[in-house]
Amino acid sequence: MNGNKLAWWIVGGAIVGIVIIYLAISGAIKIPSGVRTAEETGPLATATSQGIVAAPGLSPVSKEGQVVNKNTGAPVKLDVTPGSPDAPQQSDPIALRDAPTNSIKISMSAEGIAPSTFRVKRGEVVTLTLTATDNQTHVFAFEDSSLSAVAVGLAPGETRVTAFNAPSARGEYQFYCNVPGHATRGETGTMIVE
Numbered sequence: 001m002n003g004n005k006l007a008w009w010i011v012g013g014a015i016v017g018i019v020i021i022y023l024a025i026s027g028a029i030k031i032p033s034g035v036r037t038a039e040e041t042g043p044l045a046t047a048t049s050q051g052i053v054a055a056p057g058l059s060p061v062s063k064e065g066q067v068v069n070k071n072t073g074a075p076v077k078l079d080v081t082p083g084s085p086d087a088p089q090q091s092d093p094i095a096l097r098d099a100p101t102n103s104i105k106i107s108m109s110a111e112g113i114a115p116s117t118f119r120v121k122r123g124e125v126v127t128l129t130l131t132a133t134d135n136q137t138h139v140f141a142f143e144d145s146s147l148s149a150v151a152v153g154l155a156p157g158e159t160r161v162t163a164f165n166a167p168s169a170r171g172e173y174q175f176y177c178n179v180p181g182h183a184t185r186g187e188t189g190t191m192i193v194e
């Protein structure tokens with residue numbers, strides 16, 4: 001009898017396990033993915049940003065907080081190929097809660113880029129914290145070739161930081177997601193340099 005009971009417990013346990021796995025796969029049970037949404041991180045309001053920033057992997061900012069430099073100490077260049085030696089380096093992936101407090105926090109998803117507009121001052125150090133808030137890959141980039149080096153690729157759910165000096169000329173600089181099809185569905189925005 002005891003052996004029979006044990007067998008029933010094993011069979012019953014296996015059935016419960018299978019049902020839980022099925023529900024998880026079918027989406028009936030939500031397993032937290034670690035992706036933090038814009039709602040959880042507070043309002044993504046229009047903001048300006050300036051100052052010394054620290055995030056692992058990020059190009060260093062000069063002591064005075066005025067210039068984004070290479071590790072050698074020379075200023076980065078913004079009209080070069082992203083990822084090339086003179087380009088500003090994006091940070092390693094970080095937790096959104098570790099984002100520099102003075103950074104502009106931007107969410108990228110199939111819904112668009114939010115905020116889609118932000119303002120900066122001419123020449124100031126601009127720090128962007130970019131998060132892919134859905135389960136897709138996104139690539140933040142500017143249209144203007146004078147900012148071609150500022151590009152950040154994000155795996156699903158990932159947050160990375162980039163810093164660069166704003167252009168010295170007033171104007172509107174369009175940015176977009178460089179993944180094919182993403183800009184046409186609305187992943188675009190404007191940086192206003194005042």
Ligand SMILES: [Cu+2]
Pocket residue numbers: 108109137138139177178179182187
């Ligand atoms: Cu995208």
